[in-house]
Every structure is written in C-alpha cells, then in structure tokens.
Amino acid sequence: MIVTTKKLFEAAYGKYAIGAYNINNLEQCRGLFRGNLQSQSPFIIQISRGARSFTDKRMLEGIIRSADEVFPEAIFAVHIDHGDEATCYDAIESGIYSSVMIDASHAPFEENIAITKRVVDAAHAKGIVVEAELGQLGGVEEHIKVEEAAAKLTDPNQAKEFVERSGCDSLAVAIGTSHGAFKFSGTQSLHFDVLAEIQKNLPGFPLVMHGSSSVPQEEIARINAAGGEIGGAKGVDATQFARAAKLGVTKVNIDTDGRLVWTRVHREFFRDHPEKFDLRGPGKVFMQAYADFIEAKNKYLGSAAQLENVRKMLSQ
Numbered sequence: 001m002i003v004t005t006k007k008l009f010e011a012a013y014g015k016y017a018i019g020a021y022n023i024n025n026l027e028q029c030r031g032l033f034r035g036n037l038q039s040q041s042p043f044i045i046q047i048s049r050g051a052r053s054f055t056d057k058r059m060l061e062g063i064i065r066s067a068d069e070v071f072p073e074a075i076f077a078v079h080i081d082h083g084d085e086a087t088c089y090d091a092i093e094s095g096i097y098s099s100v101m102i103d104a105s106h107a108p109f110e111e112n113i114a115i116t117k118r119v120v121d122a123a124h125a126k127g128i129v130v131e132a133e134l135g136q137l138g139g140v141e142e143h144i145k146v147e148e149a150a151a152k153l154t155d156p157n158q159a160k161e162f163v164e165r166s167g168c169d170s171l172a173v174a175i176g177t178s179h180g181a182f183k184f185s186g187t188q189s190l191h192f193d194v195l196a197e198i199q200k201n202l203p204g205f206p207l208v209m210h211g212s213s214s215v216p217q218e219e220i221a222r223i224n225a226a227g228g229e230i231g232g233a234k235g236v237d238a239t240q241f242a243r244a245a246k247l248g249v250t251k252v253n254i255d256t257d258g259r260l261v262w263t264r265v266h267r268e269f270f271r272d273h274p275e276k277f278d279l280r281g282p283g284k285v286f287m288q289a290y291a292d293f294i295e296a297k298n299k300y301l302g303s304a305a306q307l308e309n310v311r312k313m314l315s316q
C-alpha cells in the first residue's frame with residue numbers, strides 16, 4: 001500500500017526512523033520488499049534522476065506498481081530523491097509518487113524558498129508531500145561536488161524560517177554526513193548539537209538525514225578480497241541512528257551500502273564460479289543478500305516490527 005511519507009513520519013517521530021532506500025532496477029526492488037517484510041518495517045522507496053534515466057522512469061514506475069500487487073502487506077512511500085523542479089512536476093503528475101524531494105539547496109536562501117514553495121503548491125494540490133533541503137552535504141551530489149571542508153551545515157535559525165515560508169513537509173538537514181563511500185577523512189563527525197538546535201526550533205517537525213550509509217568495513221574487505229580496489233572508504237556508525245531519531249530524524253537515506261552489497265555479491269559470485277554466465281545466478285543471490293541487508297538496517301533504525309502499528313494507525 002502506497003502512503004505519504006507524512007503518515008509514516010507521524011507514526012515514527014521521536015521513536016524511530018524510516019529507511020529510505022534508493023533503487024534502480026527489478027532485483028533491488030524485489031530484495032527491498034522482501035527485506036522490509038522480513039523485518040516487518042514500513043519503508044520509503046526513493047528514485048533519483050539517475051535511476052529514472054537508467055531504467056526509464058516508466059519502467060521503474062511499472063516495477064513499483066507490480067511490487068505493490070505482489071507484496072500486498074507492504075506499507076511504503078514512493079519518493080523522488082534530489083529532484084529538480086521539472087522532475088518533481090513530472091512525478092506529481094505520474095500518479096505513483098506520494099512524496100517528492102525538491103533539492104534547491106545549492107541556490108541562495110530566498111531562491112531555495114521560492115522554488116520549494118512552487119513545488120509545495122503543486123504537490124499539495126494533489127495530496128503529495130514535499131521534502132526540501134537546507135544546507136549542503138559534503139561529497140558528490142548529483143554531479144555537483146562539494147568538498148567536505150566547505151560543506152555548509154544547516155543553520156538552525158534559518159531552518160525555522162525556511163520551513164514556515166516554504167510550507168515543506170519535511171526538511172533534509174546537513175549535520176556532517178555526505179553522499180558516497182568516502183564520508184570522513186578523519187573520525188566521524190556527526191553534529192548532534194546542530195541537530196538538537198534544529199529540533200528545538202522546529203519541535204515535532206520531521207527531519208531527514210541524507211548520506212547515511214555505514215560503508216561496513218567487512219563489506220569493503222570482502223569486495224577487495226574478490227578483486228575490488230576500494231581504499232579509504234568510511235561511513236556513518238549505524239548505532240547513531242537511534243540518537244538521531246530521538247532528535248527528530250524520521251527518514252534516513254541509504255544508497256551506497258546497497259551498491260556495496262551488489263558489488264560484493266557479483267565479485268564473489270564470479271570469482272567462485274568462473275565458468276558461469278547466467279545472470280540469474282548472481283541475481284538470486286543478490287536479491288536475498290539485499291533483503292537481509294535491509295532487515296539488518298531496519299533493526300538499527302528501529303523501524304523493524306513497526307509494520308502492524310503503522311497499519312493500525314492508518315486504519316483509525
């Protein structure tokens with residue numbers, strides 16, 4: 001059942017965070033649904049502009065509609081990740097997205113508000129909710145590189161004004177994370193002090209943490225042992241999700257870790273079976289490995305075993 005992120009956030013606020021997972025294809029979609037049912041979790045499917053061009057947006061939408069039929073117990077939102085204005089309007093018209101992210105965080109404050117408000121007006125007219133972003137993460141973000149040192153954390157005072165004037169339903173905040181597999185050059189630096197200030201200024205308002213992959217070192221070691229050459233990769237400590245959830249984070253974005261599962265499975269499969277060439281062999285292993293990864297992640301997020309509570313809340 002497709003629901004808005006707003007509904008999911010109402011159930012989760014202050015208690016746990018919902019996993020928002022990027023998918024690009026059928027195998028990821030099947031693994032994602034399986035994993036969330038294994039852990040009995042509500043979840044968010046997020047689709048980037050890159051995913052929409054890689055698989056063709058119509059095919060991806062078709063896959064998600066079918067998954068809704070194949071897995072009738074699942075409760076999830078379908079969300080655009082880092083949308084520009086045109087992508088958001090296209091998604092609003094598509095009839096399948098329940099939520100869009102307008103990312104105008106690279107624009108000056110006033111322009112970010114103006115763009116976000118235009119998307120909010122169009123989305124709300126159709127019952128769709130909007131995530132916006134204020135501040136800048138480090139790392140690589142849809143073709144734009146922001147150096148870690150120059151990353152701009154969200155200003156807690158601006159956050160309140162931004163939310164009030166733009167009318168957005170949730171806010172992505174920059175608190176020290178970055179996209180990709182190379183998040184921290186030194187030790188992890190999540191700015192919980194900034195997060196606490198934002199929550200103080202916006203009590204009860206759902207906050208979103210991007211760039212939240214953990215980049216597990218054992219995963220990197222397995223990839224490298226099977227021929228990979230990934231050096232210096234580092235991510236967010238997953239035990240910190242619970243602390244973030246108490247401070248108002250209701251959505252945690254994870255993409256890179258899923259890519260690492262894909263890479264590990266395929267490298268190990270072909271290393272161990274050099275004679276094989278049927279794509280379904282590694283595809284089956286990947287779908288189950290991805291499902292198990294989602295289940296484990298949801299336990300850290302606290303969304304595991306919350307599916308029935310959300311179902312009850314929706315029926316009231």
Ligand code: G3H
Nearest residue numbers: 022048050051142179255
């Ligand atoms: O924040 C970016 C997401 O990880 C999506 O990545 O644009 O390569 O699909 P992508």
Ligand code: 13P
Nearest residue numbers: 180210211212213255256
């Ligand atoms: P990661 O690169 O840490 O998985 O972050 C994904 C993300 O924020 C998608 O919007």
Ligand code: ZN
Nearest residue numbers: 179210211253
């Ligand atoms: Zn992101």
